[in-house]
Amino acid sequence: MHTYMTYKKNKIIPFILTSVGLVLPAMALLSAPKLANAEEKFLIKVGIMSGEDEDVWREVVKQAANRGLVVKTVVFNDYNQPNEALQDGEVDANAFQHQPFLNNQIKVNHYDIVRVGDTAVWPIGLYSKKVKSVTELKTYSVVGVPNDPANEARGLNLLQQEGLIKLKPGAGIFATTADITDNPRHIQIKELDAGIIGRSVPDLDAAIVNTDWALKSGLSKADRIAQERVKDNPYNNFIAVKKENINAPWVKTLVASYQNDAVKSVFDKVYQGTGITAW
Structure with a gap:
């Protein structure tokens, strides 16, 4: 007992x-x-x-x-x-x-x-089934991002890191699509629930997906074309x-x-x- x-x-x-x-x-x-x-x-x-x-x-x-x-x-x-x-x-x-x-x-x-x-x-990643690198993303590509505030900001910062967009100075971890100041390739941002975005990758040109959902969705490292930095990661x-x-x-x-x-x-x-x- x-x-x-x-x-x-x-x-x-x-x-x-x-x-x-x-x-x-x-x-x-x-x-x-x-x-x-x-x-x-x-x-x-x-x-x-x-x-x-x-x-x-x-x-x-x-x-x-x-x-x-x-x-x-x-x-x-x-x-x-x-x-x-x-x-x-x-x-x-x-x-x-x-x-x-x-x-x-x-x-x-x-x-x-x-x-x-x-x-x-x-580290959150940018995944694609259609291209092998960020440079291959064409004008007007459709890129999915999580629609919850924290992970959307995280995704937008990754897109900025990769040179796809520019955000308003100071937007940081609070960034939203309204903070995009430059979008030279006219990337179309599609906001989706974090739980389904991984399964939507084949239907998009690329998507920001949390690692746990990427694994659940059958995505692999081979599908990841970019990743946020690990050092000083908030x-x-x-x-x-x-x-x-x-x-x-x-x-x-x-x-x-x-x-x-x-x-x-x-x-x-x-x-x-x-x-x-x-x-």
Whole structure:
């Protein structure tokens, strides 16, 4: 029999798992004798995105268990869901986003969420099934970009990096199509949902696709004709928690459970160089 504690809306709720799998409130068994070798552990839920990251987090779960932390992953398929779940207390942490994305979510939804430990960076890429290099893109080519503010800006900056467009000075991570000041090849920008843009690449001349969605869509390095710079990249992903939990003991344990060589080894195998650990 093991005693666990789960965090839910700022409260630590103890429960007991019996040897026959029956879950009972700890209060109901206060009179039961405590086993000499009983282990006390914290149980937390972490929101992640479906796909390759699930393989990485299986190793994180193992590393956390070695540190006395029980982690249950909750898998999402929509970028907007993990922060909502974290804010509502349905999960205790999440790991899927970069700072510009979180900043926008906080601005729109007033979330009380903070960054606690970096995980990795996936350099966003420009993919094409029709050309092999940026120089081959013709006048009036149709280029898809993600339609969420953070990733659209990221994509537009990559197009500027490759000389396809120029943006208003200072637009930076807040750039929108309204900030395009020069478009010498008259590139037609088509805004699409990040979740479907990868599958739309064959129908476009090229498209900006997040690495995780590129993998899900069957795109490969051979299809990538440009990539954003890795050095000083503002789009490092990270583990996030509600601000009220920033000093909770389990937070440091969770971060350490991700930031180690065992996880890096699995990460490198899973992402095959398309992602880079960032701690």
